[in-house]
Amino acid sequence: MSDDEVRIFTPPNLLRAKVGDKPGPDLDQIVAKAEAALTELQDDYEVWIRDDLQTLRDAVVSLRREFDPKVLERIKTLAHEIKGQGSTYGYPLLTNLGHMLYGFIDRDADVAARHLDLIYAHVDFMTLVLNQGIHDQGDATAQGILAGLETAITRAHGDDSRPTTATPSST
Amino acid sequence: MTINLETLSILVVDDNKHMHSVVKAILNSMRVKNIRFSDNAADAFMEMRQWHPDIIITDWAMQPLDGLDFVRLVRKGADSPNPYVPIILLTGHTEMCRVIEARDTGVNEILAKPISIKSLYSRIASIVQSPRAFVKTKHYFGPCRRRSTNLNYKGPERRQNEMAA
Numbered sequence: 001m002s003d004d005e006v007r008i009f010t011p012p013n014l015l016r017a018k019v020g021d022k023p024g025p026d027l028d029q030i031v032a033k034a035e036a037a038l039t040e041l042q043d044d045y046e047v048w049i050r051d052d053l054q055t056l057r058d059a060v061v062s063l064r065r066e067f068d069p070k071v072l073e074r075i076k077t078l079a080h081e082i083k084g085q086g087s088t089y090g091y092p093l094l095t096n097l098g099h100m101l102y103g104f105i106d107r108d109a110d111v112a113a114r115h116l117d118l119i120y121a122h123v124d125f126m127t128l129v130l131n132q133g134i135h136d137q138g139d140a141t142a143q144g145i146l147a148g149l150e151t152a153i154t155r156a157h158g159d160d161s162r163p164t165t166a167t168p169s170s171t
Numbered sequence: 172m173t174i175n176l177e178t179l180s181i182l183v184v185d186d187n188k189h190m191h192s193v194v195k196a197i198l199n200s201m202r203v204k205n206i207r208f209s210d211n212a213a214d215a216f217m218e219m220r221q222w223h224p225d226i227i228i229t230d231w232a233m234q235p236l237d238g239l240d241f242v243r244l245v246r247k248g249a250d251s252p253n254p255y256v257p258i259i260l261l262t263g264h265t266e267m268c269r270v271i272e273a274r275d276t277g278v279n280e281i282l283a284k285p286i287s288i289k290s291l292y293s294r295i296a297s298i299v300q301s302p303r304a305f306v307k308t309k310h311y312f313g314p315c316r317r318r319s320t321n322l323n324y325k326g327p328e329r330r331q332n333e334m335a336a
Contacts, residue, residue: 001309008315009305011255015179015225019299024173024202027289034200034288041192048189080232081187084263084284088193095285102263 038088045089049130052078056123060116067113075119076105082126092137093129096146097122104153115156121149174296177202182224184208184215184241185261186233194228194261197288201295212241219245219252226298228282231262231273238262239276246277246312254312255305257298261286277313279303 001007025033059075062068079101086094101122105112112119125145128134134142181203183194191208198206207222209215211233219227227245231238242258245251260278262269273281280294303314 001307003309005308007307009255009307011302011305013299013302015257015299015302018178018225019174019176020178022175024175024177027173027292030173030200030292031288034197037196037200038193041196044192045189077232080263081189084261085189085193087285099263 039090042089045085046130049082049085049091049094049126052082053123053127053130056126057120060120060123063113063116069109072105072109072113076102079105079122090135091129093134093139093142093146094126096137097126097129097149100146100149100153104156108157111156111158118149118152118156121152125149173201173292174299175202176295176299177204179203179225179295179299180205180207180222182207182209182215182218182222182227184210184212184227184229184233184238186210186230190230190261193286194291197286197291200288201292212236212238212244215241216244216248216252219256223253224256226257226259226295228259228261231260231264239273239278242273242276242278242313257302257314259291259294259298274316275311277311279314 024030056075056078059071059078063071079098081098083095083098083102086092086096086098101119104118104122128145129142136142181198183191183198183206185191185194185208188210195206195208207218207224209218212229213236215227215229218224229238229241233241236244238260242260245256245258246254248254257279258277259280259282260273261282261284262273263284265283270281279298282290282294305313306315
């Protein structure tokens, strides 16, 4: 087909017919039921996340012995996964910390590789959040530590610009 | 009033089993029971051949094929079981360039992680109630990327049929 040719198809809406006219539960009921189910999964999550945090610690120890970009990439991937799950299980600070750690490595892997202590600090803070059961994003102590981490990240990158630490959506 | 989703079948593709549990819990709360899971894009493609899901929910960050590779296979693969199947992409990457990349690959809806229950419902409801037409050009096949019609648009029309109209 030519560069500017456009074909438009409108497939029949089979899904509309399939769901029919019977109404579903209220959205509030859906949310309440889902939140209850996710709360039941929270204990499992705390086991999974502890495994992930141990994997992160082991990865940093391994990097201290011998640098391997694949290991750093693995840390970044795990940080991304933690970001994607923390809020779902009532730990928005884990989402923030995963976001910060991912951004720190993604922005400049060489800088991150020279600041393994800063990566480890993220993991320590995640562990603290979990151990203390800090579910409140506005917790004063947690905010203080977050601010300290942000400052350390800015210094590590060697400029005065603020790192990307915007809070991801958690609703 | 919500729509009743209990008759829908949904395939969830994610290499993280924890996310399977999360998505299952949320879909169950919407009364969706007919759910299958795949750990990777290749298995999901095979699953599509044997079981024809109404909707696919896929993660972006997967190995060896990522979520967008999977979308390309579904939309453009010569042996795709259903190039028109609605696809919701889950991603922690919400930067605009990433969203555009996903849109241009042919996903119907994008949902940021952590997953919001209401947002997932609204994405599914949108697919069911307001499906978009499909567009095929030399470089793109997928749902129409124009979400709305701007009646005040004064620029040139880029679609040949609109140019002729």
